[in-house]
Amino acid sequence: MRTIASESLPRLSNDVKELVSDGVYALFSLRQDVGKYAVVISQDSTAFLLDRDGNVVRVVTGTEYSDLELEEAVTFSRVKNNSIRINAA
Numbered sequence: 001m002r003t004i005a006s007e008s009l010p011r012l013s014n015d016v017k018e019l020v021s022d023g024v025y026a027l028f029s030l031r032q033d034v035g036k037y038a039v040v041i042s043q044d045s046t047a048f049l050l051d052r053d054g055n056v057v058r059v060v061t062g063t064e065y066s067d068l069e070l071e072e073a074v075t076f077s078r079v080k081n082n083s084i085r086i087n088a089a
Contacts, residue, residue: 012054
């Protein structure tokens with residue numbers, strides 16, 4: 001797993017970055033597009049393709065999702081979120 005600074009994807013919201021860091025969402029680099037990423041948000045075969053800044057450029061589902069070449073799992077070194085988190089189980 002590769003760790004990147006949260007500033008590497010400035011347009012991706014801190015909430016999504018936090019969910020990636022917590023393992024709720026998964027972030028992968030894409031083999032076919034160097035410097036681009038895909039956020040996989042569920043087990044429903046849905047991925048949001050991101051550009052180099054973290055903007056969503058396309059939503060991929062179904063067969064197209066199966067054809068994605070996810071390369072390396074990525075997480076963030078730290079996420080600057082000025083909120084308090086309460087984990088109630």
